[in-house]
Amino acid sequence: MATTARSSTCIGTTMAVRSGVAQKQECHLASRVSFGRNSVLASRAGVSGRVVNVGVRWVGAVKVMAVNSASTAAASPTATKNEKSVAKPTVLVAEKLGAAGIELLEKVAVVDCSYNLSQEDLCAKISDCDALIVRSGTKVTREVFEASKGRLKVVGRAGVGIDNVDLQAATEVGCLVVNAPTANTVAAAEHGIALLTAMARNVAQASASMKAGKWQRNKWVGVSLVDKTLAVMGFGKVGSEVARRAKGLGMHVVAYDPYASAERAKAVGVELVNFEEALATADFISLHMPLTPTTDKIFNDESFGKCKKGVRIINVARGGVIDEPALVRALDAGIVAQAALDVFTVEPPPEGDALVNHENVIVTPHLGASTMEAQEGVAVEIAEAVAGALAGELSATAVNAPMVPAEVITELAPYVSLAERLGRLAVQLVSGGAGVKQVKVVYRSARADDDLDTRLLRAMITKGLIEPVSSAFINLVNADYVAKQRGLKISEERQPTDGAIEVPLQSISVMISGVESKFASSESNGAITLEGKVKDGVPYLSRVGSFSVDVSLEGSIILYRQVDQPGMIGKVGSILGEENVNISFMSVGRKSPREHAVMAIGVDEEPSKATLQKLGDIPAVEEFVFLKL
Ligand SMILES: NC(=O)C1=CN([C@@H]2O[C@H](COP(=O)(O)OP(=O)(O)OC[C@H]3O[C@@H](n4cnc5c(N)ncnc54)[C@H](O)[C@@H]3O)[C@@H](O)[C@H]2O)C=CC1
Ligand SMILES: O=C(O)C(=O)COP(=O)(O)O
Numbered sequence: 001m002a003t004t005a006r007s008s009t010c011i012g013t014t015m016a017v018r019s020g021v022a023q024k025q026e027c028h029l030a031s032r033v034s035f036g037r038n039s040v041l042a043s044r045a046g047v048s049g050r051v052v053n054v055g056v057r058w059v060g061a062v063k064v065m066a067v068n069s070a071s072t073a074a075a076s077p078t079a080t081k082n083e084k085s086v087a088k089p090t091v092l093v094a095e096k097l098g099a100a101g102i103e104l105l106e107k108v109a110v111v112d113c114s115y116n117l118s119q120e121d122l123c124a125k126i127s128d129c130d131a132l133i134v135r136s137g138t139k140v141t142r143e144v145f146e147a148s149k150g151r152l153k154v155v156g157r158a159g160v161g162i163d164n165v166d167l168q169a170a171t172e173v174g175c176l177v178v179n180a181p182t183a184n185t186v187a188a189a190e191h192g193i194a195l196l197t198a199m200a201r202n203v204a205q206a207s208a209s210m211k212a213g214k215w216q217r218n219k220w221v222g223v224s225l226v227d228k229t230l231a232v233m234g235f236g237k238v239g240s241e242v243a244r245r246a247k248g249l250g251m252h253v254v255a256y257d258p259y260a261s262a263e264r265a266k267a268v269g270v271e272l273v274n275f276e277e278a279l280a281t282a283d284f285i286s287l288h289m290p291l292t293p294t295t296d297k298i299f300n301d302e303s304f305g306k307c308k309k310g311v312r313i314i315n316v317a318r319g320g321v322i323d324e325p326a327l328v329r330a331l332d333a334g335i336v337a338q339a340a341l342d343v344f345t346v347e348p349p350p351e352g353d354a355l356v357n358h359e360n361v362i363v364t365p366h367l368g369a370s371t372m373e374a375q376e377g378v379a380v381e382i383a384e385a386v387a388g389a390l391a392g393e394l395s396a397t398a399v400n401a402p403m404v405p406a407e408v409i410t411e412l413a414p415y416v417s418l419a420e421r422l423g424r425l426a427v428q429l430v431s432g433g434a435g436v437k438q439v440k441v442v443y444r445s446a447r448a449d450d451d452l453d454t455r456l457l458r459a460m461i462t463k464g465l466i467e468p469v470s471s472a473f474i475n476l477v478n479a480d481y482v483a484k485q486r487g488l489k490i491s492e493e494r495q496p497t498d499g500a501i502e503v504p505l506q507s508i509s510v511m512i513s514g515v516e517s518k519f520a521s522s523e524s525n526g527a528i529t530l531e532g533k534v535k536d537g538v539p540y541l542s543r544v545g546s547f548s549v550d551v552s553l554e555g556s557i558i559l560y561r562q563v564d565q566p567g568m569i570g571k572v573g574s575i576l577g578e579e580n581v582n583i584s585f586m587s588v589g590r591k592s593p594r595e596h597a598v599m600a601i602g603v604d605e606e607p608s609k610a611t612l613q614k615l616g617d618i619p620a621v622e623e624f625v626f627l628k629l
Contacts, residue, residue: 089130089153089390094122094138097158101133101379108387123147131386135159136366137347142169150473156386157399158378159184159369160237161318163291167400174478177399178385182237183377184369189241191368192286192316195340196246199312200225200284204362223312226250231282234289234317235260235270242286243270254278257289279306284314291318299323304330310337316368319344328354331361342368401477402455412456415505418532418539419457421553421629422510423464425541428627429528431516436465439490440527442509446499454492461510462490507533507542519625521545521561521598547589547598553629555584555604560615560624564588564597568620572601575614581605596622 091109093102094117105111114125119139126132126148133156134140140155145166150173155165157179170177198204201222209216230246232239235257243253253270256278265272278285285307289295299313300323313336315322324345330336339361347366349356356363369378385395396403430436441461445452459479465488466472472482483490497506513527522528524545531543532553539553551557562568569586576583585602607615607626616624 090128091131091133091386091390092125092129093133095133095135095158096375097133097135097382098376098379100376101158101381101383104380104383105133105387108390119143127151130154131156131390133158133382133386134164135369136161136164138164140165140170142166145169145173145175148173148175154178154386154389156180156382156389158382160188161290162399163318163320165399171400171478171481174473174475174482176389176395176401176475176477178382178389178395178397179399180378180381180385181397183381184374185237185241187371187374188238188316188368189245190371191342191364192238192242192288192314193245193249195314195316195342195362195364196230196284196286197225197249199314199338199340199362205359225284227252228283229254229281230284230286231256231273231278232270233257233278233285233287234295235265235272236288238316239286239288240264240268240270242288243268246286251284254281275303276306279303279311280308282308282311284312286314287317287321289317289321291320295321297321297323297326299327301326301329304335307335309335311335312338312340314340316342319347324355328358331358336360338362342366404453404456408453409456411504412453414534414537414539415508416456416460418534418553419508420460420464421539422508422530422532422541423461424468424629425464425553425557425627426510426512426528426530427465427468429517429519429522429530429625430512431518435486436512436515437487437489438513439465439488440493440509440511440513441490442493442495442507442511444495444497444506444509445504446497446501446506447504449494451501452494452504457508458490458492461508462488465510465512505534507531509543519544519559519561519623521547521596521623522559541600544589544598544600549589549598549600550587551585551600551602553602555602556606556629557627558599558601558603558607558612558615558624559627560599560601561622562597562599562618562620563622564595565620568599568618571618572599572615575611575618576601576603576607579605579607579611581607581611 089109091105091111093105093111093113095115097113102111102113109131112125112129117125117138119141122138123144124147126144129148129152131154132140132152135158145152146169152175154176155170155178157165157177160179160181162177162179165177167177202220206216206220209220226249228251230243230251230253232243232246232253232255235243235255239255239257243255246253247269254273254277255265255270256273256275260272262272273281287299289298298321304326313327319341327336327339331339337360339355339358341355341361342364343366355361369375381397385397389395427436439461441458443452443454443457456476459474459476462479462483463474466482466486467474474482499506509529509531511527511529515528517523517528522530522545529543529545530541533540533542541549541551541553541557543549544559573583582604583601584604585600587600589598589600606628612624612626615621
């Protein structure tokens with residue numbers, strides 16, 4: 001009895017329109033995890049050196065890099081069906097960047113250097129940009145991400161501090177944020193030391209006085225550094241370089257950093273102390289922690305009250321770590337003898353600012369990273385990170401995405417592809433609009449728990465589950481966030497196997513519970529269950545409900561349940577053949593002869609509704625569903 005010949009939602013068609021077109025491309029076989037929307041699916045990765053006519057889709061899955069990879073990965077989502085070649089991505093450089101970085105970017109992108117944009121101008125421009133590069137002077141707010149209308153894929157911060165980028169907003173829209181964390185470390189440390197020594201010897205004031213025609217040798221008597229205690233607050237890259245240099249000046253150096261390792265401190269000859277002890281013992285305090293909710297105004301009336309009277313403070317970190325009016329009060333009260341500041345809560349500070357104009361304060365306009373060498377280094381570091389991200393690579397300096405080593409990405413590439421396809425197929429089996437809320441993923445692997453990073457897989461299952469039924473764009477950056485927003489709970493389970501540990505995974509199962517299936521045979525233990533495997537680098541569907549099948553996950557799939565009997569393959573084959581639909585794979589999953597069996601047929605072309613109806617009308621077919629990958 002033929003029962004439910006239900007047509008499944010034609011999700012794939014929607015996706016194709018949204019993304020552009022299927023393209024013919026010659027590709028390298030470097031499988032990577034993509035952040036680009038128009039990535040090329042690596043369905044044949046590892047099989048042949050040429051990949052032809054692969055669908056270009058807004059994925060974020062493993063991809064085969066196109067020859068012109070950067071431009072392909074970052075092509076405008078508005079590309080039309082007739083476009084033959086995909087335009088280069090556009091990178092907006094909103095603040096001065098070293099020439100070497102610009103040159104590097106120009107090889108892969110159209111580079112628009114527009115400095116000093118107002119917030120309105122930035123918002124107006126950003127929807128035409130795939131990447132944005134900034135320093136500390138540009139606020140990349142939620143408004144900017146919203147104005148980009150989904151086009152912006154990467155924000156590169158040409159420096160360390162990312163407090164000027166709304167990371168939450170970036171993550172929500174799946175925009176990768178990368179920084180250049182190492183190239184300006186020495187410059188910032190040297191500037192810290194410059195401020196320390198200049199402050200101690202009144203260099204700035206004495207210079208200004210002499211230029212004003214005075215010769216005040218008695219007025220500008222300084223203090224010595226040798227044998228004084230310097231407290232380094234934040235013992236990271238800059239802090240430890242400052243500590244090293246201060247030791248060379250004969251200072252006793254202590255450091256406060258709740259996350260720093262004692263061994264690293266010991267190696268530099270620095271004693272790690274707690275916050276109070278640092279304040280109570282320091283003659284000089286140098287700030288090198290990031291601006292976070294915890295460090296925001298960490299130097300306030302209360303903390304200045306705990307300082308040794310006459311302490312001198314250097315800030316090359318962020319203005320916001322100091323409560324500036326409190327510092328003015330501490331300076332006026334003589335608790336703080338002097339301050340040397342490179343950074344301010346508001347930059348530039350308002351005219352007539354009490355702190356800037358205080359006689360015991362010396363200031364520089366955020367020059368910590370401003371050496372020729374550091375700026376060239378930062379420019380190259382950020383250009384490489386942005387170009388890599390546009391080409392779909394995971395960045396080693398990603399700020400809002402997990403860092404996954406390149407070798408792990410390469411190894412997991414076919415499984416990442418399998419994961420997305422399983423999610424994509426499973427959600428198409430859900431009947432009605434109840435929505436998917438509970439998903440369990442089972443990874444069967446011979447590897448130890450800590451030897452298999454499932455974050456990529458989970459992200460791609462999430463992508464497969466959500467993208468077909470929403471307008472969301474999902475990648476590794478925002479997968480967990482979007483799932484949480486939609487109330488989708490994904491639990492993961494590891495099942496150990498006896499297989500070879502060289503193979504990362506024996507299988508992945510995706511189980512959706514709490515929903516009805518369009519295809520009853522896909523249910524097992526009350527959940528829609530699909531299992532997949534990778535064979536010779538190619539993802540396969542290996543189980544539907546409790547039926548074993550074996551069909552390559554390429555093209556589309558027709559699943560039907562039939563009463564197992566001779567002649568069925570011929571009937572189905574000729575119906576599809578009449579419409580010139582090419583069968584790529586066929587597999588029968590049955591429990592015992594002449595009983596129910598599930599047939600899985602891979603097809604290269606999408607059959608028409610009439611053809612699907614004819615299949616459903618075959619008397620032995622009990623139910624069927626057509627699923628698009
Ligand atoms: N003025 C300028 O032009 C420059 C400023 N910077 C700023 O300097 C700061 C440090 O930069 P890096 O050393 O490269 O960063 P980093 O990440 O290597 O070091 C920061 C250190 O602060 C520590 N930290 C975090 N929270 C803390 C807390 N509550 N209390 C104490 N320590 C805490 C971390 O554990 C880490 O060791 C950043 O804010 C950065 O933006 C960096 C370069 C140039
Ligand atoms: O790298 C940092 O955190 C800095 O503060 C340097 O800022 P800049 O790039 O000079 O605007």
